[in-house]
Amino acid sequence: MQHLIVGAGPAGVHAAETLRRLDPDAGILLLSGEAEPPYSRMAIPYLLSRHIDEAGTWLRPSPEHFQRHRIDVRHGLVERIDSTHNRIHLNDGSRLDYDRLLLATGASPRQPPVAGVELPGVLPCWTLEQARAIARRLQPDLPVVLMGAGFIACILLEALLRRGARVTIVEREPHMVPRMMNPTAASMLKRWVEAKGARVLTGHAVELIEPNGDGLRVCLDHGEPLEARLVIPAAGVSPNIGFLRDSGIGLDQGIVVDRHLRTNIDNIFAAGDVAQGPDFSSGGFQVQAIQPTAVEHGRIAATNMTRDGALCHAGSLNMNVLDTLGLISTSFGNWRGAPDGEQVELLDEAGWRYLNLQFDGDHLTGASSLGHSDHIGVARGLIQGRVALGEWKTRLLREPTRLMEAWLARSLAAAPSG
Amino acid sequence: MQKALLIDPDKCTGCLQCEMACSFEHEGRFNPSRSRIRVFTFHHEGCFVPYACTQCADAWCLQACPVEAIVDDRTLGVKRVVDERCVGCKVCTIACPFGTINYSQASGKVIKCDLCGGDPACARACPTTAIRYTDADQTGYEKMRRWAARSITAAEATA
Ligand SMILES: Cc1cc2nc3c(=O)[nH]c(=O)nc-3n(C[C@H](O)[C@H](O)[C@H](O)COP(=O)(O)OP(=O)(O)OC[C@H]3O[C@@H](n4cnc5c(N)ncnc54)[C@H](O)[C@@H]3O)c2cc1C
Numbered sequence: 001m002q003h004l005i006v007g008a009g010p011a012g013v014h015a016a017e018t019l020r021r022l023d024p025d026a027g028i029l030l031l032s033g034e035a036e037p038p039y040s041r042m043a044i045p046y047l048l049s050r051h052i053d054e055a056g057t058w059l060r061p062s063p064e065h066f067q068r069h070r071i072d073v074r075h076g077l078v079e080r081i082d083s084t085h086n087r088i089h090l091n092d093g094s095r096l097d098y099d100r101l102l103l104a105t106g107a108s109p110r111q112p113p114v115a116g117v118e119l120p121g122v123l124p125c126w127t128l129e130q131a132r133a134i135a136r137r138l139q140p141d142l143p144v145v146l147m148g149a150g151f152i153a154c155i156l157l158e159a160l161l162r163r164g165a166r167v168t169i170v171e172r173e174p175h176m177v178p179r180m181m182n183p184t185a186a187s188m189l190k191r192w193v194e195a196k197g198a199r200v201l202t203g204h205a206v207e208l209i210e211p212n213g214d215g216l217r218v219c220l221d222h223g224e225p226l227e228a229r230l231v232i233p234a235a236g237v238s239p240n241i242g243f244l245r246d247s248g249i250g251l252d253q254g255i256v257v258d259r260h261l262r263t264n265i266d267n268i269f270a271a272g273d274v275a276q277g278p279d280f281s282s283g284g285f286q287v288q289a290i291q292p293t294a295v296e297h298g299r300i301a302a303t304n305m306t307r308d309g310a311l312c313h314a315g316s317l318n319m320n321v322l323d324t325l326g327l328i329s330t331s332f333g334n335w336r337g338a339p340d341g342e343q344v345e346l347l348d349e350a351g352w353r354y355l356n357l358q359f360d361g362d363h364l365t366g367a368s369s370l371g372h373s374d375h376i377g378v379a380r381g382l383i384q385g386r387v388a389l390g391e392w393k394t395r396l397l398r399e400p401t402r403l404m405e406a407w408l409a410r411s412l413a414a415a416p417s418g
Numbered sequence: 419m420q421k422a423l424l425i426d427p428d429k430c431t432g433c434l435q436c437e438m439a440c441s442f443e444h445e446g447r448f449n450p451s452r453s454r455i456r457v458f459t460f461h462h463e464g465c466f467v468p469y470a471c472t473q474c475a476d477a478w479c480l481q482a483c484p485v486e487a488i489v490d491d492r493t494l495g496v497k498r499v500v501d502e503r504c505v506g507c508k509v510c511t512i513a514c515p516f517g518t519i520n521y522s523q524a525s526g527k528v529i530k531c532d533l534c535g536g537d538p539a540c541a542r543a544c545p546t547t548a549i550r551y552t553d554a555d556q557t558g559y560e561k562m563r564r565w566a567a568r569s570i571t572a573a574e575a576t577a
Contacts, residue, residue, distance in 0.1 A: 042509070046507070059485065295481050320512070321511060377478075
């Protein structure tokens, strides 16, 4: 059996390792689109801030790891898939055959529909290669514009400020990180970021980027234009599915899969940022584009590649944790809440703390927080374990910080005794 | 047989010696807020529950780590944080459904129970044997950890 995995990010690597564990004799080829050892995009901000060197971004620190597990790591870009002949075509003209194929090609930052994004000083920060280019430019007092105040932008912010850059964030939406926090938390975050020395322009859209001497001028839909030497687009991501247009593989936001992470073609699976996988909270399918989901997908898809239909995925829980210059925020599941659900909110503006819990009947369905990070993972346990809260719901509505106690009490109660 | 922490909440008096011992062992000072084991208070029931990482088989923290900074030490049956590799991204702190791996602002890394390399300070310090380090068997805490682990695994994927 020849397994071919396209993409050597967390989804591809976890899939390859799972395949090896379940099928000691299979051939496993892991194809990376970049000339690097398999690495984690998530570690890039720590490379930029000089916490780690490049080896610190590698998914597996031991150079012999893949060889030891007989995972054949190769480099090359897939241009086209010929699913009739179970064959992929690479951009260097070569071809590779497979019995089972896993597509784990990830996502890329969305190119903003703005004139001037192709100028040399406009650089996304998504790959190691791009991070190197950005690192070369960074210097104290460099004026940098971050397009978008989303999750990735906030993570990059810390690294940029640590390197002494003067950062302005431009966000089209009325508040920061709209995909993980509500306006209350976001306005606290904005004040925090401004107090730490970055400029935040929410409710502003970039209309045009133009050359300006050695640098760039970023023109907004209202207000003064911004001077910049570096512009980093960080306004959302889109799955890397371009090369699949004529493949016959079903596509929507990402690659369409079923609960086994199988595409419409029987021996082709998809995992990670590129897959529109099952979502735990809505029961539907969505591109989550987060690390834990990529890992989960990799493992589940690989299991089903070797053991037909062995694992049916009930859905990944969308969750995020973000450290913005020392202020930690998290979000879990249906943190926005349901229209007829109950919620509780705890706000301590002076102490930079906020906690919001969302309930549906007897269950916790979502949570978001700012400045509360101890034992916060238990929110996942309560939500995804569908723990029946009983009297603890009333207690949590009164004292929302007692999530851990609720979990302990209710799981002790529910654990079979004897 | 591998050993595990065996916790008997009925015997816990809430004296917090375990938290003191744990923080001293790992941080060199008495600071319960940095303890890997925490004692939770239940006013209504009038009881205390000490709780730390159960070294669960699913190892959600280890799986989620983007840079292999959490390793499975099979001889001890412990999931251990490799400080030199941890970048402090905190993904493990939300991935662990038991809330037992936490970020330490002081070190910029995550901290969790490592069973003190095989001689847990909390168990040594506990005056009432509410915390014991003993054969991992099928009673109490061990049952609970199996149940808890199963409930989340089932929520994620079923055969
Ligand atoms: C700066 C930054 C910070 C982040 N921080 C967080 C965070 O804190 N928490 C979190 O949950 N997530 C974070 N993410 C997102 C996280 O990194 C992704 O969700 C994760 O990498 C997805 O894994 P993946 O394996 O699906 O795809 P990727 O890691 O994107 O890997 C895709 C692989 O496919 C290859 N590839 C693509 N196209 C082709 C092709 N045509 N042919 C061959 N190979 C191809 C690529 O070279 C790569 O090897 C961050 C991302 C970035 C960029």
